[in-house]
Amino acid sequence: MLNFRDISFRYKIPLRATVLVFLTASVLTASLLLREYRDLRRDMLDSSARWSAVLSQTLVSPMLHDDLWRAFEIIRAATSPGGGDQAGVITLVDPRERIYVSTDPARYPILLPLHERGDAAREIASLIDDAAGSDSRSLEIGDRLYVITPIDADGVRLGHMILEHTSSFMQARFAGMWLSATLVTLVVLLLILPVSWYWGRRMADPLVHLADCIGQVGTKIPDADAIRLEQSQDELGQVGRAVARMLDELREKQALEHEMMFSERLAAIGRLTGGIAHEINNPLGGMLNAISTYRRHGSNDPELAARTMSLLERGLLQIRDTVSALLVEAKAPSHPLGPQDIEDVHILLKPEAAKKSAALLWNCDLPDEIPLPATLVRQVLINLVLNALHAVEPGGTVACDIGVTAEGMTMAVRNDGRHIEASRLPYLFEPFVGDANGGHGLGLWITYQIVNELDGHISVQSEPGLTVFAVELPLRVALELESPP
Amino acid sequence: MNRRQALSGLVGLALALAGRFGHAVAANGAEPVRIGLTPVFLDDQVGFLGAWRDHLAQAMGRQVEFIQRGSYREIVELMRQDKLHFAWLCGYPYVREQRWMRLLAVPVYEGQPLYRSYLIVPAHDSVTTKVTDLRDRVFAFSDPDSNSGYLYPHYQLNRANTSPANFFRRSFFTYAHKKVVEAVALAVAHGGAVDGYVWDTLARTHPELTSRTRVADRSPPFGFPPFVTGRSVSPALHRRMQQILLAMHEDPAGARFLRQLNLDRFTGGSPALYADIERMLRAIGQPVG
Numbered sequence: 001m002l003n004f005r006d007i008s009f010r011y012k013i014p015l016r017a018t019v020l021v022f023l024t025a026s027v028l029t030a031s032l033l034l035r036e037y038r039d040l041r042r043d044m045l046d047s048s049a050r051w052s053a054v055l056s057q058t059l060v061s062p063m064l065h066d067d068l069w070r071a072f073e074i075i076r077a078a079t080s081p082g083g084g085d086q087a088g089v090i091t092l093v094d095p096r097e098r099i100y101v102s103t104d105p106a107r108y109p110i111l112l113p114l115h116e117r118g119d120a121a122r123e124i125a126s127l128i129d130d131a132a133g134s135d136s137r138s139l140e141i142g143d144r145l146y147v148i149t150p151i152d153a154d155g156v157r158l159g160h161m162i163l164e165h166t167s168s169f170m171q172a173r174f175a176g177m178w179l180s181a182t183l184v185t186l187v188v189l190l191l192i193l194p195v196s197w198y199w200g201r202r203m204a205d206p207l208v209h210l211a212d213c214i215g216q217v218g219t220k221i222p223d224a225d226a227i228r229l230e231q232s233q234d235e236l237g238q239v240g241r242a243v244a245r246m247l248d249e250l251r252e253k254q255a256l257e258h259e260m261m262f263s264e265r266l267a268a269i270g271r272l273t274g275g276i277a278h279e280i281n282n283p284l285g286g287m288l289n290a291i292s293t294y295r296r297h298g299s300n301d302p303e304l305a306a307r308t309m310s311l312l313e314r315g316l317l318q319i320r321d322t323v324s325a326l327l328v329e330a331k332a333p334s335h336p337l338g339p340q341d342i343e344d345v346h347i348l349l350k351p352e353a354a355k356k357s358a359a360l361l362w363n364c365d366l367p368d369e370i371p372l373p374a375t376l377v378r379q380v381l382i383n384l385v386l387n388a389l390h391a392v393e394p395g396g397t398v399a400c401d402i403g404v405t406a407e408g409m410t411m412a413v414r415n416d417g418r419h420i421e422a423s424r425l426p427y428l429f430e431p432f433v434g435d436a437n438g439g440h441g442l443g444l445w446i447t448y449q450i451v452n453e454l455d456g457h458i459s460v461q462s463e464p465g466l467t468v469f470a471v472e473l474p475l476r477v478a479l480e481l482e483s484p485p
Numbered sequence: 486m487n488r489r490q491a492l493s494g495l496v497g498l499a500l501a502l503a504g505r506f507g508h509a510v511a512a513n514g515a516e517p518v519r520i521g522l523t524p525v526f527l528d529d530q531v532g533f534l535g536a537w538r539d540h541l542a543q544a545m546g547r548q549v550e551f552i553q554r555g556s557y558r559e560i561v562e563l564m565r566q567d568k569l570h571f572a573w574l575c576g577y578p579y580v581r582e583q584r585w586m587r588l589l590a591v592p593v594y595e596g597q598p599l600y601r602s603y604l605i606v607p608a609h610d611s612v613t614t615k616v617t618d619l620r621d622r623v624f625a626f627s628d629p630d631s632n633s634g635y636l637y638p639h640y641q642l643n644r645a646n647t648s649p650a651n652f653f654r655r656s657f658f659t660y661a662h663k664k665v666v667e668a669v670a671l672a673v674a675h676g677g678a679v680d681g682y683v684w685d686t687l688a689r690t691h692p693e694l695t696s697r698t699r700v701a702d703r704s705p706p707f708g709f710p711p712f713v714t715g716r717s718v719s720p721a722l723h724r725r726m727q728q729i730l731l732a733m734h735e736d737p738a739g740a741r742f743l744r745q746l747n748l749d750r751f752t753g754g755s756p757a758l759y760a761d762i763e764r765m766l767r768a769i770g771q772p773v774g
Contacts, residue, residue, distance in 0.1 A: 067657075067658075068655070068657035069625070069657050069658065069659040069660070069664060069668065072668070072673055073664075076671075101673065105671065105672045105673045106672055109623070110623045110654070110655050110673070111623070111654050111655050
């Protein structure tokens with residue numbers, strides 16, 4: 001259902017203008033027609049009265065001579081279609097108010113008392129009784145108009161002439177007037193509407209243009225010269241200038257954000273480089289020490305040589321570990337994740353929890369195998385639970401909830417240990433950002449990389465007493481999974 | 486009513502005399518032949534009358550004038566004052582004035598010099614069969630001097646021991662048979678007395694009018710409304726006119742006029758044709774000439 005409020009101003013303004021023009025034209029036409037109708041009615045009554053007076057004069061002689069047929073011929077000619085549209089029915093009554101003759105003899109038979117011929121006739125009869133003078137009188141009864149004219153000869157009343165108009169005669173004339181007025185109105189509307197439509201469009205176009213410009217802001221900020229509005233001091237001009245100013249500010253803000261992101265990235269690279277340098281420097285120092293000791297204390301001491309070699313090897317292994325930890329191998333072959341994998345992790349971690357005498361609440365609701373690489377998911381889970389166990393005080397609680405929803409697999413690991421300060425949260429998933437307890441700080445970084453590889457999402461919330469890491473992994477990722485054995 | 490009627494007729498007559506007939510026909514023998522016409526036929530066919538008049542004038546070798554009046558009485562009066570040579574009258578005024586009128590010719594209608602009076606009623610009235618069924622109704626007569634349009638129904642009411650004034654709620658004269666048909670067709674009157682020949686002719690030319698009426702009763706045949714000659718007309722003129730009329734059906738032009746009049750021809754006729762009218766006149770106590 002199209003809501004009027006949703007229609008573009010491009011159409012709304014011209015539509016409103018159209019309605020307004022139409023209403024104005026209708027009201028004007030109606031009021032003019034009403035006046036015209038009143039005038040028409042008055043004119044008709046006036047001319048009827050005049051015409052009746054003339055006609056009544058010609059009826060004097062036949063009525064005086066009691067020439068019924070001649071009287072009938074006169075009133076018949078007056079009501080015949082060629083006699084003009086003045087009258088519908090003419091009835092003559094004698095001084096005793098009996099019907100002398102009528103053009104409608106069925107309704108007004110000769111010599112019957114007028115007041116016996118229906119309600120209207122009774123009213124007319126009483127009007128004739130009451131009134132004196134020789135002027136025409138008009139009377140409206142129901143949808144009919146009556147003009148009653150006395151027929152006098154030399155001061156003697158010979159009778160009355162009753163002229164009956166049906167209102168259909170008025171209606172016919174009025175319908176004609178109405179039709180022509182409507183046609184004129186329509187013609188005027190035809191002339192005015194394109195103009196109002198054009199003006200409406202002219203008013204709407206800047207609005208539509210502004211709306212288009214503002215609508216682009218989500219995706220890109222339009223150029224300053226994209227706003228093409230005529231310079232004006234009206235509201236549209238003000239809005240146009242305001243939007244232009246707003247876009248300018250948005251552009252500045254965007255540039256600033258670009259700059260900030262760039263320096264942030266540089267800072268992150270700096271921190272990463274520092275971390276790597278630190279991790280490599282530590283074994284390097286030991287190894288260089290061992291080499292210098294070996295040089296100083298004789299190369300013929302096989303035991304020292306063996307110890308030095310062993311030391312060098314361990315140092316190099318540590319460096320290799322560090323480097324390989326930086327290169328997360330997400331595409332490593334793996335089998336689909338099943339409930340048993342999660343249970344393995346539980347079993348593996350139980351001793352760690354026991355060491356810290358922390359409670360490990362395990363709640364796994366995994367119905368069956370799901371298409372996710374088991375090795376990676378296990379690694380994520382182990383990292384998160386180990387971090388949580390590190391964080392809790394002795395006797396604290398770590399809870400782990402695992403389930404599957406329509407979106408995919410969810411894992412939430414909660415602990416009631418020390419919370420993570422808000423200032424650290426933005427850098428939490430960067431490498432070598434270990435906590436105060438030491439550790440190389442690669443765990444969360446690796447976790448983040450794995451979740452990213454799996455098109456998933458990881459989030460953290462931390463407040464005193466509750467820290468939650470939540471992971472969502474979509475099932476639709478098609479990974480090269482080992483076929484089940 | 487009758488007094489008013491007579492008054493109106495006299496007023497009209499006086500006006501007519503003052504206007505156009507300041508002099509008598511007899512005063513000048515070279516005057517056009519004046520023929521008075523009454524609505525015993527469809528006298529409103531002006532174009533036809535002009536042509537017929539010219540035809541008669543050619544046959545006579547003399548100018549001919551048709552004089553038309555609103556009532557039979559006016560024509561009779563003009564005749565009485567010798568302002569007309571001939572007239573086409575109803576049998577009724579002829580019988581009344583036969584002392585001084587001569588029979589000129591009698592039209593032959595459907596083979597005989599006879600016609601009937603019709604009692605007509607509106608077509609929706611299917612019960613009336615005679616004039617005495619119309620008690621207390623409105624009735625239209627044609628002319629007070631018409632046999633078919635007044636005398637015959639009057640005579641019938643007379644035989645029923647009543648009179649038009651007492652029997653009908655209202656009666657009026659239309660002064661033409663055609664208008665009687667209109668009065669009944671428009672339901673102004675519940676019945677009317679009309680010349681049967683006129684009604685039949687109207688049924689041919691104006692069926693939409695006659696179809697709204699129904700002939701409820703037909704009278705016995707009467708002598709057809711005759712052409713008569715005024716008293717001051719010379720026998721030669723009388724004979725000349727008679728010859729022309731009686732021979733009218735023999736030449737094509739005359740036959741065409743007769744066809745248009747819905748008549749067969751003219752015959753000499755005899756006063757005996759009008760004996761029945763005379764009998765009715767006596768029966769209702771009217772003077773007979």
